Amino acid sequence: MPSCDACAAPAVVHQRYSGRRYCGRHLDRSVRKKVGKELRKQLHLDGQPITILVAISGGKDSAVLLSMLHDLLGQRPDVTLIGGCVDEGIEGYRPPSMEAAQRLCEQLGVRFEHSAFRDLDFLDMDEVVNRMKHVTEDGAPTTACAYCGVFRRQGINALAERVGADVVALGHNLDDVAQTVMMNLVAGEVERSLRMAPHTHQIEEGLAPRIIPLRPIPEQEVHLVALHRGLPIHHETCPNAEGAQRWKMRETVANLEEERPGSRHGLVRTLDAIRSLAGSRESVDHVSACEGCGGPSSGPTCKACEMRGHLGLR
Numbered sequence: 001m002p003s004c005d006a007c008a009a010p011a012v013v014h015q016r017y018s019g020r021r022y023c024g025r026h027l028d029r030s031v032r033k034k035v036g037k038e039l040r041k042q043l044h045l046d047g048q049p050i051t052i053l054v055a056i057s058g059g060k061d062s063a064v065l066l067s068m069l070h071d072l073l074g075q076r077p078d079v080t081l082i083g084g085c086v087d088e089g090i091e092g093y094r095p096p097s098m099e100a101a102q103r104l105c106e107q108l109g110v111r112f113e114h115s116a117f118r119d120l121d122f123l124d125m126d127e128v129v130n131r132m133k134h135v136t137e138d139g140a141p142t143t144a145c146a147y148c149g150v151f152r153r154q155g156i157n158a159l160a161e162r163v164g165a166d167v168v169a170l171g172h173n174l175d176d177v178a179q180t181v182m183m184n185l186v187a188g189e190v191e192r193s194l195r196m197a198p199h200t201h202q203i204e205e206g207l208a209p210r211i212i213p214l215r216p217i218p219e220q221e222v223h224l225v226a227l228h229r230g231l232p233i234h235h236e237t238c239p240n241a242e243g244a245q246r247w248k249m250r251e252t253v254a255n256l257e258e259e260r261p262g263s264r265h266g267l268v269r270t271l272d273a274i275r276s277l278a279g280s281r282e283s284v285d286h287v288s289a290c291e292g293c294g295g296p297s298s299g300p301t302c303k304a305c306e307m308r309g310h311l312g313l314r
């Protein structure tokens with residue numbers, strides 16, 4: 001293995017998109033610098049007290065995110081970091097990952113909070129998967145993740161509200177963002193692209209804006225940093241992940257990157273260009289109360305109630 005560009009240690013990564021090679025220590029340093037820079041772009045601290053809910057899952061991405069934010073902001077008296085984990089009710093997957101998430105918070109000395117689908121009047125995902133087999137309605141989602149994504153969003157919002165969070169930080173890495181950009185582009189979903197995190201302002205009444213400081217960091221490098229830092233993480237993948245649309249897009253984006261290094265960064269730049277052409281939309285989407293649950297909704301019923309309906313939970 002060739003050595004690191006910055007020292008004599010063996011390199012653990014060769015960044016084809018930049019031509020650089022790094023050992024674990026120097027990769028960690030470079031990632032931390034990039035995350036710090038990204039954070040300054042996404043989060044404007046003005047000395048006023050701010051509470052950041054870091055959505056953690058027990059996986060590598062959110063573990064690296066919390067650990068980096070703790071490094072970069074942990075000493076600031078105006079910033080409160082809270083780790084929040086949502087329990088989707090997936091047997092064999094969630095309990096050990098929840099434990100890893102909690103252990104990480106203990107190690108860092110960060111307050112840990114959690115909520116569960118079943119406490120939010122949703123079903124455990126294991127039960128959703130069961131019921132999905134009997135859902136025949138037109139327009140009902142056909143993948144577990146479509147339900148899970150909507151419910152998890154509600155779960156995070158509920159946690160954010162409970163702890164009084166001003167901002168929610170999510171662990172999306174470069175690959176995740178590139179995949180989402182691709183999915184939206186091929187579906188012609190420009191409006192959705194405009195609403196993607198990071199949010200530099202509130203996009204919906206009553207909802208804390210999302211930041212994604214790991215946006216410039218490839219998944220592989222996030223993984224290496226997690227290993228280098230020895231963070232407690234749960235390695236298994238969710239048993240429902242394989243059917244998801246994202247799973248196929250993973251391969252497409254990985255192939256693109258293989259053929260043309262720098263493609264993922266290119267997709268993210270495309271998104272930024274579209275957003276800047278559209279102008280920074282300072283308007284806040286006005287929401288009304290959902291007829292089903294009273295929560296914020298842009299139509300008569302919110303997405304979560306719509307999903308509940310498909311599952312026979314009216």
Ligand code: SF4
Binds near residue numbers: 125144148240241
């Ligand atoms: S892979 Fe799908 S079902 Fe599993 S936790 Fe993620 S969104 Fe939920």
Ligand SMILES: [Zn+2]
Binds near residue numbers: 004005009024026
């Ligand atoms: Zn080095």
Ligand SMILES: [Zn+2]
Binds near residue numbers: 291294295302
């Ligand atoms: Zn509702």
